[in-house]
Amino acid sequence: MTAKRELYEELERQACGLLAGERDAIANAANLSALIWQSLPDLNWAGFYFRKGRELVLGPFQGWPACVRIALGTGVCGTAAAGLKTILVPDVHRFLGHIACDGASNSELVVPLIKEGRVLGVLDLDSPLFARFVEADAAGIETLARLWTQASDRL
Numbered sequence: 572m573t574a575k576r577e578l579y580e581e582l583e584r585q586a587c588g589l590l591a592g593e594r595d596a597i598a599n600a601a602n603l604s605a606l607i608w609q610s611l612p613d614l615n616w617a618g619f620y621f622r623k624g625r626e627l628v629l630g631p632f633q634g635w636p637a638c639v640r641i642a643l644g645t646g647v648c649g650t651a652a653a654g655l656k657t658i659l660v661p662d663v664h665r666f667l668g669h670i671a672c673d674g675a676s677n678s679e680l681v682v683p684l685i686k687e688g689r690v691l692g693v694l695d696l697d698s699p700l701f702a703r704f705v706e707a708d709a710a711g712i713e714t715l716a717r718l719w720t721q722a723s724d725r726l
């Protein structure tokens with residue numbers, strides 16, 4: 572097994588422990604973003620946006636203050652939410668419409684939070700490194716996102 576896969580398996584175990592017995596969506600998002608922030612190297616932002624109507628609104632996160640509202644279909648986050656699909660961006664400067672909340676970001680991974688076919692928001696990770704995120708990161712973060720949706724009550 573690769574070192575990255577092992578790292579995510581450990582992270583999944585820790586996330587299960589952290590979310591067990593707690594159904595508050597905000598508390599679980601806050602703890603999950605802290606766990607990701609402390610466990611994964613080379614991040615400059617990790618956190619949640621929640622869908623409210625046609626917008627994503629900033630939720631719990633770690634890193635510098637970020638843009639509060641993102642219209643569905645815009646930026647990396649709004650595109651992932653509108654398409655219900657994970658987006659890996661190796662170079663954010665080449666993603667048309669990327670929203671630069673922190674000028675230090677060079678690559679990004681956005682995973683939609685999906686429950687019963689509906690998008691509840693996104694889990695967003697930014698890195699100052701180019702091509703920081705690969706398929707193994709997308710798969711690992713998708714699992715964490717699924718643990719959050721399963722563990723938490725609707726907002």
Ligand code: SME
Pocket residue numbers: 616637638641645646647648649668669670671672673676679695697
């Ligand atoms: N870069 C994102 C905006 C959110 S920040 O990275 C925290 C985007 O293009 O949607």
